[in-house]
Amino acid sequence: MSFLKLTDVTLKFGGVTAVDNVSFSVEKGEVFSLVGPNGAGKSTIFNILSRFYTPSHGEITFEGKSILKKQSHEIAGIGIARTFQNIELFHQASVLQNLLVARQTHRKSNPVSEILFSPFVKKEEYRHRYAVEKVIDFLDLQSYREKFISGLPYGVRKVVELGRALAIEPKLLLLDEPASGLSVEETQDVAFWIEDIKKVMGITVLMVEHDMHLVSSVSDRVMALADGKMLALGTPDEVKNHPAVIEAYLGGSEEVGN
Amino acid sequence: MQLVISGLAMGCVYGLIAMGFVLIYKATEAVNFAQGDMMMLGAFITLGLTNDQYMALPFWISVPIAISLMGCLGYLLDSLIIRRMFGQSQLAVVILTIALGFVARFLAGAIWGHDPQSLESPISGQYFRISDIVIGVPEIWIIGITISLTVVLFVFFAKTKLGVAMQAASQNQMAAYYMGIPVRRVNSLIWALSGIVAAIAGILFASKNAIDPGTGLLGIKAFAAAVIGGLGSLPGALLGGLLIGLIEPFAARYLEGDIARIMPYLVLVLILIFRPHGILSQVQKKKV
Ligand SMILES: Nc1ncnc2c1ncn2[C@@H]1O[C@H](COP(=O)(O)OP(=O)(O)OP(=O)(O)O)[C@@H](O)[C@H]1O
Ligand SMILES: [Mg+2]
Numbered sequence: 001m002s003f004l005k006l007t008d009v010t011l012k013f014g015g016v017t018a019v020d021n022v023s024f025s026v027e028k029g030e031v032f033s034l035v036g037p038n039g040a041g042k043s044t045i046f047n048i049l050s051r052f053y054t055p056s057h058g059e060i061t062f063e064g065k066s067i068l069k070k071q072s073h074e075i076a077g078i079g080i081a082r083t084f085q086n087i088e089l090f091h092q093a094s095v096l097q098n099l100l101v102a103r104q105t106h107r108k109s110n111p112v113s114e115i116l117f118s119p120f121v122k123k124e125e126y127r128h129r130y131a132v133e134k135v136i137d138f139l140d141l142q143s144y145r146e147k148f149i150s151g152l153p154y155g156v157r158k159v160v161e162l163g164r165a166l167a168i169e170p171k172l173l174l175l176d177e178p179a180s181g182l183s184v185e186e187t188q189d190v191a192f193w194i195e196d197i198k199k200v201m202g203i204t205v206l207m208v209e210h211d212m213h214l215v216s217s218v219s220d221r222v223m224a225l226a227d228g229k230m231l232a233l234g235t236p237d238e239v240k241n242h243p244a245v246i247e248a249y250l251g252g253s254e255e256v257g258n
Numbered sequence: 259m260q261l262v263i264s265g266l267a268m269g270c271v272y273g274l275i276a277m278g279f280v281l282i283y284k285a286t287e288a289v290n291f292a293q294g295d296m297m298m299l300g301a302f303i304t305l306g307l308t309n310d311q312y313m314a315l316p317f318w319i320s321v322p323i324a325i326s327l328m329g330c331l332g333y334l335l336d337s338l339i340i341r342r343m344f345g346q347s348q349l350a351v352v353i354l355t356i357a358l359g360f361v362a363r364f365l366a367g368a369i370w371g372h373d374p375q376s377l378e379s380p381i382s383g384q385y386f387r388i389s390d391i392v393i394g395v396p397e398i399w400i401i402g403i404t405i406s407l408t409v410v411l412f413v414f415f416a417k418t419k420l421g422v423a424m425q426a427a428s429q430n431q432m433a434a435y436y437m438g439i440p441v442r443r444v445n446s447l448i449w450a451l452s453g454i455v456a457a458i459a460g461i462l463f464a465s466k467n468a469i470d471p472g473t474g475l476l477g478i479k480a481f482a483a484a485v486i487g488g489l490g491s492l493p494g495a496l497l498g499g500l501l502i503g504l505i506e507p508f509a510a511r512y513l514e515g516d517i518a519r520i521m522p523y524l525v526l527v528l529i530l531i532f533r534p535h536g537i538l539s540q541v542q543k544k545k546v
Binding site for chain 2: 050052071072073074075076077081082084088089090091092093100101102104105107108109111114115117164168
């Protein structure tokens with residue numbers, strides 16, 4: 001049984017078929033990357049997985065169960081977390097507060113005992129704070145803990161968003177262009193973190209990324225898409241050298257790698 | 259001194275209604291112009307349950323009933339009506355709330371009549387003296403309850419799961435969904451909360467003043483208070499309410515009638531000119 005399995009998934013926006021009969025599966029413990037030129041449908045696949053869009057056709061299962069019956073606010077609860085291509089943080093809140101919101105799915109709700117701060121609530125809060133501090137240490141965010149998002153540089157926001165997804169303690173992590181807009185050193189950090197997320201935390205990663213160097217260095221398998229259709233699937237090298245992939249990139253404005 | 263206390267008490271009522279404006283504005287980005295009428299309804303429901311000529315229930319029983327009813331009303335307003343307007347312009351939502359205000363006034367008039375009535379609350383009309391200053395008991399209650407409610411709300415938003423969810427949903431809906439927050443239900447609960455706050459404001463107002471179906475129109479002054487406070491900040495709303503509450507009696511005392519009456523709005527205009535984001539505004543850009 002595949003960990004995450006998409007079967008014949010199709011989604012149209014008016015006349016545009018953003019995702020066209022796409023099937024693939026992600027195995028537990030691997031880093032799986034989606035690559036392809038702009039408009040290939042990569043982010044749309046993420047938006048389908050997080051139940052923002054419903055495919056017109058096809059089936060998606062996670063740990064053997066269909067996720068199409070779930071609503072988007074139930075996705076975090078079954079163990080899928082994501083980051084966004086255009087960072088979506090809570091801007092009028094601190095880094096710590098942003099990460100604590102991610103603990104929502106693990107919190108029990110009882111407003112009265114929460115307001116009175118009962119011993120149980122205290123213990124719970126301690127547990128969540130501990131989980132968040134682990135993420136802060138992992139991503140080296142200590143010096144930004146109390147800073148507001150609206151005042152942070154782009155690169156740090158990107159890391160905070162990764163941290164917020166990790167604070168959910170997901171089984172599957174969806175990363176939409178984790179390195180876009182980052183410097184070479186920052187991208188290097190992202191590569192190390194993804195390795196650790198996979199090996200140390202045991203989280204499966206599905207990633208969309210244009211930086212082929214990063215893709216090759218962290219991915220177990222890669223799938224290339226163009227115009228919503230699958231072009232090739234295999235190891236990073238196989239996909240990079242696949243004739244259809246080279247053709248798609250030459251036809252478009254971009255080149256493989258950079 | 260008496261002016262200060264009665265001004266503060268009235269300011270608390272404005273402040274509570276203004277908080278209702280802010281809660282809904284932050285959640286839906288629309289202004290609920292029926293907020294004052296919700297206050298009026300809350301007051302009338304309490305009056306209808308308490309007063310001898312209607313149901314004659316004990317005051318301490320009718321208060322929680324009225325508060326819960328207004329909470330349910332707020333929840334249903336959002337889940338049955340406002341939510342349907344999703345995707346429409348905010349102007350459409352605003353016009354809808356103005357219409358809802360008319361409906362509320364009409365309903366209250368049909369059920370309880372159009373004459374001013376007084377709530378038979380155990381505290382109304384009582385007062386005590388400190389040397390030669392007369393202090394009304396209702397004023398003290400109003401101020402005390404407003405302070406406690408503000409503290410409870412503060413802790414609620416900072417500490418509880420639901421409060422954090424509300425804050426998150428009002429800052430970034432999309433992200434809130436993927437943090438596992440059921441944004442739509444949370445928004446309805448914000449409407450419920452603003453109904454509850456409106457009911458409390460109404461009960462406090464009615465324990466000091468007579469009410470009629472048009473009472474809710476003072477919501478306009480509370481709206482001014484919310485705008486003065488920045489329309490996005492709960493403490494700002496309370497502060498704006500207190501400011502307007504204090505300006506009114508002093509203006510009435512020291513200025514001529516007509517000028518006194520426009521003073522609250524004059525302050526609003528001045529603040530909009532000099533501090534367009536409200537008195538408590540930090541420099542923050544709203545993201546689109
Ligand atoms: N909400 C939408 N409404 C209409 N069309 C959309 C919508 N979202 C995406 N599309 C279209 O679907 C196609 C796929 O877009 P998508 O964002 O998935 O591409 P992508 O592979 O993520 O590209 P990029 O590398 O630029 O992020 C594009 O043609 C895009 O214009
Ligand atoms: Mg994209």
